[in-house]
Amino acid sequence: MVTAKEMPQREYVLKGNASCAGCQDMVALRHALKALEGDVIQVVPACCTSVVQSLWPKECLDVPVLNTAFMAAAATASGVKAALKVKGRDSTQVMVWAGDGGTFDIGIQALSGAFERRTDILYVCYNNQVYSNTGTQRSGATPLYAQTSTTWHGKTEPEKLFDLIVAAHEPVYQATANAAYPRDLYDKFRKARDIRGPKFIHIFVPCPQAWNYPVEKGVEIGKLAVETGYWILWERVGDKFELSPTSKRYQDPAKRKPIEEFLEMQGRFSRLFKPTRDEKRLAEFRVFVQHRWDVTLKTLA
């Protein structure tokens, strides 16, 4: 794994932008762009990243950025890629940087089409499990019992197992990542960079606004997601699946930290603990965690 000392210093996310203090999307984007060395055209549908760029005539990303409509990211990227091919600049990476809304819900059709056409793009979904930009409404990625502004008493359905949907399109490269593990994230982007064909990276990104936690805990919460087994770090090159080193030990439920450690830190799960601990719902949450492990390993490994 790349060491902190080896990571390049050049920044493509420029300081003084409109992102919230502690925004984990920016952490992920910083390292993604470092890995790609800025030789990228970034396609951004409506999401937080559209807004953190700041106001015309200024913006904060030192790479070409094409903002596009909410459901259109993968289609726009297909067009960009086609143009690059015609112009003979095919080595430039076309990267979609979309939130969970623009990927799981409104953007799923375009993503599915682009992947079925074997379009050579890198589709990145940074997942803060909510429609954050519009004020934290629920999305298809919102977990069970999470409070959002359209599920005040907690969402009653679990999140979509989106990685399976992407895997069904048989991308050439697919991985999960986490803003709390930037070196792992960097390596995955480096690897993706050198593979041609449809690629998908799914990044877990805590959001202090939507999840309601003390802003300095952003990295800790990201790490707890992995340490409780809730978020699984893995990588799939073609059909060769590999659990990332950090997640390997958590395959064993006995090694996982109790899920409460992850949930208690976030205000969006406060109803699971106040006024009383909801043991039934906590149990369901644990079942989901194991379910995701089972399905992931059975289908993808």
Add this chain to the structure above:
Amino acid sequence: MLGMGLRPCKGADGCVCSVVNEVNTEPKSRKQMPKTSYSKPEVGSTGKTGSWRVFDPVIDYDECSRCRTCWMFCPEACIDLDEDDTPHIDLDYCKGCGICAEECPKKCISMVRKGSKKEEQD
């Protein structure tokens, strides 16, 4: 169009970000506006976001092991590194999220409330 010059950023030595606008003025008339709404990359695109901060990060350089952890986790990319990896936090832009202090393995960054007695002592 907008008169723009490209020159290296006025940041710390070793920083190689290449595009900054010195003369990116806000247009005052339609003649100064381009026909289409494209924007150029710039440090401080939302202004001096350091003004958002309530707590200042303060590094104890005697304890600092130059491990780069704070630099790696900073969401604002406002920590510059010297040749020997000594970190310098750009207080013009630091939003005071406190992640650097939280993640520092040596716990040598403290978040000091602005206007507090501790700040006066430093």
Add this chain to the structure above:
Amino acid sequence: MHLDGTQGIQEGGTGLKTELMSANYAAAHATVSARVEVVAAYPITPATTVPEEVALLSEEGIYKGEFIRVESEHSAMFACIGASSTGARAFTATSSQGLLLMHEALHWASAARLPIVLANVNRSVSPSWNIHVTHDDSYSQRDTGWIQFYISSVDEYYHTIIQAFKLAEDERVLMPVMVNADGFVLSHTVSPFDYLEPEEVDRFLPPYKPPHWVMDPDNPVAHGNIVFPEYYQEFRYAMHEGSLNAYKVYAEVERDYKRLFGKYFGGPIDCYKCEDADVLFVSLGTIGAEAKDAIDQLRDEGYKVGNARLRMFRPFPVVRARELAKKAKAFACFDRGLSYGFGGPAAGDLRSSLYATKYRPMIKSYIGGFGGRDVTITDIKEVILDTYKSLESGNLGPEETWHDLME
């Protein structure tokens, strides 16, 4: 007329090769002639044969650009937007529901000032399903900023598409262009037309060079991030300006086209026997072509009538309309689509164009031909004579008449 070409017989025409094919196939071949770099299209009757032909030309190496077989029309236009933003000349074709589905994208393309060309094959909008011609689909996109042409022959379709790129890419315009052709009546009608090799078109249409911004890692810019109230209005004004400029820029485009290839289709309003006409028949699309025969027949019967076939609908050719209104006493304005709750769009726009002037010809609006209902020469004569009657009696009568409506 053979496919391996006989020289076109237009005066002043050079390098023209006569071909025989449907309007849709001709549109597909226009992408080769105009060196289109990216086509992204989704099938919808009756536009389907455009992407089908592009696909074949692509797989046979004749169309040398990229062809993206997108999964919806919304994606088709956004793929064109992505391609055009990266400096490629982009094209798509659709109809009806597909055009409506890409409505958001139409607004996006024009606000991003991308010179995309869209071949729209007019078809009724649903429910219920009707795949024949009505102009509602393109009429309802009037406000998006797209330049709109309505054409009436295979030859005109082919050449107007090529002209459209020149018009759209002109720095004074930089607005996307929609070229409308009647579904089935024209799209699937096989007719001779004069084909131009790409090398010939090169004399008229240089490669596309985006004048303001382009996606290029060597010169990073962001397009489309937030514009606050301080500036948004000015960008919209610039769009309006671009669209209005198309009127005079198109005159230059046509002049150059005529000089180089000997082809001219009549300007923004194709006038036939208008100079001394009392009553002018205004319409769009194939009705306007049929009308020429109706005009000839009525002239033989002694009526002083003329045909004003509206080719450019947006920007609305206000200047030309006012010139015609100076002399004509009445307009019989036939709309094959509607602004529901108000009236025929062409009639309404014509009336608005004249209000600020002192010209007050009688303007009668006729609505008809919906869902592919035929509008024959007999129908057109009826409509013109109805206006003639009102003109002679001095009585406007109904402002709007639905032609051939069941009782």
